[in-house]
Amino acid sequence: MSFLHIDNVKKRFGDTTVLKGIDITIEKGDFLVLVGPSGCGKSTLLNMIAGLDSISEGELRLNGEVISHVHPSQRDIAMVFQSYALYPSMTVAGNIGFGLEMRKVPKPEREKAIKNVAQMLQIESLLDRKPAQLSGGQRQRVAMGRALVREPQLFLFDEPLSNLDAKLRVDMRTEIKQLHQRLKATIVYVTHDQIEAMTLATRIAVMRGGELQQLGTPHDVYDDPNNLFVAGFMGSPSMNLIEARIEKDGEELVAWVETADDRLKLPVVRDREALGAYAGRRVILGLRPEAITDSRSANHQDGIIYEAALNVEIIEPTGADLYVVTMLGGREVNARMRSGTAVEVGQSAPFAFDVARMVAFDPESEARIR
Ligand SMILES: Nc1ncnc2c1ncn2[C@@H]1O[C@H](COP(=O)(O)OP(=O)(O)OP(=O)(O)O)[C@@H](O)[C@H]1O
Numbered sequence: 001m002s003f004l005h006i007d008n009v010k011k012r013f014g015d016t017t018v019l020k021g022i023d024i025t026i027e028k029g030d031f032l033v034l035v036g037p038s039g040c041g042k043s044t045l046l047n048m049i050a051g052l053d054s055i056s057e058g059e060l061r062l063n064g065e066v067i068s069h070v071h072p073s074q075r076d077i078a079m080v081f082q083s084y085a086l087y088p089s090m091t092v093a094g095n096i097g098f099g100l101e102m103r104k105v106p107k108p109e110r111e112k113a114i115k116n117v118a119q120m121l122q123i124e125s126l127l128d129r130k131p132a133q134l135s136g137g138q139r140q141r142v143a144m145g146r147a148l149v150r151e152p153q154l155f156l157f158d159e160p161l162s163n164l165d166a167k168l169r170v171d172m173r174t175e176i177k178q179l180h181q182r183l184k185a186t187i188v189y190v191t192h193d194q195i196e197a198m199t200l201a202t203r204i205a206v207m208r209g210g211e212l213q214q215l216g217t218p219h220d221v222y223d224d225p226n227n228l229f230v231a232g233f234m235g236s237p238s239m240n241l242i243e244a245r246i247e248k249d250g251e252e253l254v255a256w257v258e259t260a261d262d263r264l265k266l267p268v269v270r271d272r273e274a275l276g277a278y279a280g281r282r283v284i285l286g287l288r289p290e291a292i293t294d295s296r297s298a299n300h301q302d303g304i305i306y307e308a309a310l311n312v313e314i315i316e317p318t319g320a321d322l323y324v325v326t327m328l329g330g331r332e333v334n335a336r337m338r339s340g341t342a343v344e345v346g347q348s349a350p351f352a353f354d355v356a357r358m359v360a361f362d363p364e365s366e367a368r369i370r
């Protein structure tokens with residue numbers, strides 16, 4: 001039995017269906033991150049789990065109990081919003097303790113719980129201040145404190161860090177990760193931030209237009225995407241999507257790709273059986289930038305490396321790495337090379353392809369071929 005079961009959940013607002021039957025299960029202690037373009041239904045789904053929005057169809061179960069129609073206050077779920085929604089007239093301590101007070105938790109117990117949480121979030125010195133006297137990051141901590149103090153069965157976070165500046169966001173991300181590990185809490189978390197999703201999640205759900213595109217570990221959605229949408233959405237810079245033609249080459253299966261002035265033959269080693277059926281047909285290959293690199297950085301140990309000399313179109317140093325662009329299948333393709341690799345714009349350079357990481361998609365259905 002899974003801990004949280006979102007079972008064929010649908011949501012209609014009038015005539016428009018914004019969630020078209022979502023099926024997700026997670027276990028106790030999981031950190032589920034919902035990602036997807038604006039308007040795809042992430043907040044709606046979170047609000048339905050919290051009980052702030054009704055369910056049009058389907059069922060929600062938490063720890064074996066059907067909660068679809070249970071009042072929000074009875075669900076044992078705490079939610080942290082993007083806008084912190086603190087009570088302006090109450091102190092930090094009052095804000096954190098408010099939920100406990102409503103539940104008639106005795107004062108000494110309440111104070112102990114507030115102190116505990118304040119210690120955990122390093123806001124002990126702020127307990128007597130009002131929200132207006134706090135920075136954005138401090139307010140976010142108080143909002144988290146208010147959720148944590150209740151020790152609910154499930155935490156819901158809707159883009160909790162999106163109002164913070166970049167540096168603070170990274171710090172808070174680390175803290176949330178540590179909190180999750182320490183408390184062994186079960187969390188459903190919405191974000192727009194790719195890195196937040198990859199670093200925090202034990203499971204990622206990629207949504208689009210009210211439909212679930214893929215549910216899996218960060219590794220699954222990153223290296224084993226279900227379709228072109230997931231491949232293009234996860235990761236930054238995104239996966240290279242390259243037009244190619246599958247051919248039989250004796251006993252081997254290969255993908256032919258047009259380069260700037262010639263063509264390149266890449267051996268097909270992954271999903272060979274399924275791709276065999278595509279012999280003579282066009283496909284879209286997917287290769288992460290780090291799966292196209294310089295010979296020295298290539299993963300010769302676990303990968304299957306295939307080297308080819310290609311023309312260098314653009315070089316973009318990022319400090320840690322060098323993004324080197326070449327043309328494949330008529331499109332710019334990003335290779336991630338070691339900083340300091342000797343490459344020059346307009347010159348030919350050796351590129352090392354890890355074909356063990358190469359995936360392929362059907363250009364019509366956009367589904368993964370496997
Ligand atoms: N009360 C409502 N009445 C009608 N339509 C609504 C209502 N609430 C949300 N929607 C619509 O439902 C869809 C999903 O909205 P939702 O807020 O869940 O998206 P989201 O994935 O959280 O987007 P964002 O990333 O921008 O926060 C949108 O098209 C939105 O316009």
Ligand SMILES: [Mg+2]
Binds near residue numbers: 042043044
């Ligand atoms: Mg939203």
